[in-house]
Amino acid sequence: MNFRRMLLAASVSALAALPAFAAEPVKIGMITTLSGPAGYLGQDIRDGFMLALEEGKLGGVLVELVVEDDGLKPGQGKQIAERFLSENGIKLFTGIVFSNVAGATIPDIVDSGAFYVSPNAAPSNLAGKECNENYFVVSWQNDSLHESAGQNATNLGYKKAFVLAPNYQAGKDAIAGFKRYFKGEIAGEIYTRLDQTDFAAELAQVRAAKPDVVFQFHPGGLGITFLRQYEQSGLMKEIPMVVAEPSMDGVTLAAVGDAAIGLNVSSHWNSDFDNAANKKFMDAWNKTYNRPVTYYASQGYDAALAYASALKATRGNIDDADAFRDALRKADFESVRGKFAFGPNQHPVQNWYALKVEKGADGKPVLKTVGEVFKDHGDAYAADCKM
């Protein structure tokens, strides 16, 4: 009898200790965009995330990354999330690139009690009224990107700006964000098409309006095309341009080449940042992948570090959601961008920097950090968030 009770007690204590030493890895579900022209965004987020894994572990806890392609379709993202939640029993999520997919998918995830750490998209509604205690963002709030460009243009002393963006929500947000911090006048405003490949008609209007500066937001392939045509039309020599980081990432820069020289970019991260975490990240990236690094990759890496910090603090026990959440909130990790903290709505409070495209040592254009735009910049929606 005694012996049997002892055996039982032993097995119970073994069970209790299980989460910490479990052979069963903690599953992390990554829903991201891997196909289509914007496929490289998701690819870089995924590959950046994987760089943070040390022998398959995050914060000393064995993890299993399950990746699925949302194809930039909100419905598909939602379906994957449902499957991950019900069939795979996944509690930790990340990966979504685009705000439209995020808007359709994230509410389901966090409402079911699972966690989501965003490595990219952060639409305004989820930052304000619809914020959630299980929803964290390690990248930026969408508007901040363009607010920094507006401030950058003001700092550079431009008085008259011409603004262009595609005719969809993120494009309109971009122009609104830019105007919020740009102190000069707006000489003209054009909404382009999301599937547009030729901007000659718009460029002719820019030339006719004679502004001091052009602000444009065209992510991915659109931006490459726009910049190439801007340079070919001879405008680059006449009218300088300010952009936010989505219009000039590492891939865009490599594709546009010399045409981008002289461009003013504002960003929260750059490959030349001089801190230990970033050096480690850049070394690992260059050793592992033979392609230009983008800020998407840095955000994927930071998302992994954020999860690693919470997994380490809770020793891999994700069943106690409150403890896990508290650990995440501390943001106890060395971000590749340097200083990093979560604001009251669990979106970043961080510095923004002015970058300039210059000719590098090897003759290829590089993004060089030249100054600071914002210090400890949060977002405009935090006040609406009641947690």
Place this chain on the structure above:
Amino acid sequence: MTLFLEQMLNGVQFGVMLFLLAAGLTLIFGIMGVINLAHGSIYMIGAYAGTWVATETGSFWLGIPAALAAAAFTGAAIEFLVVRRLYGRDHLDQVLATFGLILIFNQTITILFGRQPLFVSMPALLDGSVELLPGLVYPIYRLAIIAVGLLVALGLYLLINKTRIGMLVRAGSTNREMVRALGVDIRLLYTLVFGLGALLAGLAGFMAGPILAVQVGMGEQILITTFVVVVIGGVGSIRGAFFASLILGIVDTGLRAYLPGLLRQVMVGPEADALGAGISSMGIYLLMAIVLLIRPKGLFIRNS
């Protein structure tokens, strides 16, 4: 005034690019009765092959034969392996098969070249801009595209109207069955037409390279507009495709350039810009709907 002329040139340049694609598409549809959705993929393959060779060899000019050869070869292969089995079949089967080809080509290109767009630098000869009129500065490369497009149009005109092959093509587009009944080797004619269409698509793809991003999915973006051209111009008519391309290019450019400004006369700034952008992106489809109402067979087909 110079702004207006510049916008007209932009419209013509867009138009001739559309024409290079539409010419092949309308011939294939008109003569062979095949809806070829993979036409955009051939455009993409021409762009990738030409750009890759131009980057590897450092010579823009070597890219041209590479693009043409790759596109024509792909076109002939598609005809021989897939489309040949579909002549007698329903349009829906053709759409299904050629849509499948789009997926296969896109994925193959992704595996070979990755997702990141490719670029070819412009040849020194065509780089830069010229002042056509006082105040009217226009990129030389775009003028070159216009010139090549017009030359191709002239060449096609001569080919279709003055040669024996052209006669068969014209006959084929009017009455396929009769041409076959008269003992013409219709198979050879089909392969020739398909190859020619593919060649032109490849040329368009390569010429687009230095201006646009060479990326997976670039063909589908332009394919829809090309179909609109074919419908407006009339299926099977090269002349129709030529004029419809120019009309479409100019209408699309004109709407984008001037509609927001016109709307701003009657509305407040940002709303006018957003609405103008919305309407101008519908413009070519509205035009197509109007043409279909008035002349269901297209502008340049005589109603029988």
